[in-house]
Amino acid sequence: xxxxxxxxxxxxxxxxxxxxxxxxxxxxxxxxxxx
Amino acid sequence: xxxxxxxxxxxxxxxxxxxxxxxxxxxxxxxxxxxxxxxxxxxxxxxxxxxxxxxxxxxxxxxxxxxxxxxxxxxxxxxxxxxxxxxxxxxxxxxxxxxxxxxxxxxxxxxxxxxxxxxxxxxxxxxxxxxxxxxxxxxxxxxxxxxxxxxxxxxxxx
Numbered sequence: 008x009x010x011x012x013x014x015x016x017x018x019x020x021x022x023x024x025x026x027x028x029x030x031x032x033x034x035x036x037x038x039x040x041x042x
Numbered sequence: 043x044x045x046x047x048x049x050x051x052x053x054x055x056x057x058x059x060x061x062x063x064x065x066x067x068x069x070x071x072x073x074x075x076x077x078x079x080x081x082x083x084x085x086x087x088x089x090x091x092x093x094x095x096x097x098x099x100x101x102x103x104x105x106x107x108x109x110x111x112x113x114x115x116x117x118x119x120x121x122x123x124x125x126x127x128x129x130x131x132x133x134x135x136x137x138x139x140x141x142x143x144x145x146x147x148x149x150x151x152x153x154x155x156x157x158x159x160x161x162x163x164x165x166x167x168x169x170x171x172x173x174x175x176x177x178x179x180x181x182x183x184x185x186x187x188x189x190x191x192x193x194x195x196x197x198x199x200x
Contacts, residue, residue, distance in 0.1 A: 008177055010178075011179075014182060015181040018157070024058055025146055025150060026195070029198075030080070031138060031158050032130070032139070032143045035137040
């Protein structure tokens with residue numbers, strides 16, 4: 008059972024990383040476009 | 043001095059792409075006299091354009107100086123390319139490009155598919171449905187949904 012919590016934990020970590028990258032990336036895109 | 047690409051976009055849809063000379067010491071972008079004349083002509087009938095310059099792979103917003111050349115907007119600097127593994131990794135998180143976000147989305151979707159397949163395999167191979175096994179299956183299903191969701195969010199783009 009422990010391994011499945013490990014999988015879930017890793018998924019949540021990747022989810023947080025993805026959300027941060029998405030937020031920063033959109034902001035960087037807007038800056039690159041000069042808006 | 044460096045030759046860079048400059049792009050001028052007008053509200054009416056007209057777009058000019060040309061080369062310019064970048065002087066890093068003066069933060070100035072020197073354009074041809076021909077381009078200055080075109081801009082002067084366009085200014086008569088068009089709204090002020092948005093001008094951007096691509097330097098070191100980064101597209102920056104610039105503004106026109108009184109002499110017709112362009113310069114960086116106040117407070118803007120040309121970012122130095124990151125050097126070293128950690129600096130590059132930090133740059134990927136701080137300023138990821140659209141392609142990098144899409145690549146992350148594909149990776150998340152691959153892991154989501156792996157979790158789904160794992161959940162089906164676990165389901166078919168389990169004969170004793172104890173609370174621990176049910177929880178393991180639920181965790182795999184949840185991981186699959188979470189990874190799919192973040193993959194879709196990252197793939198969206200603009």
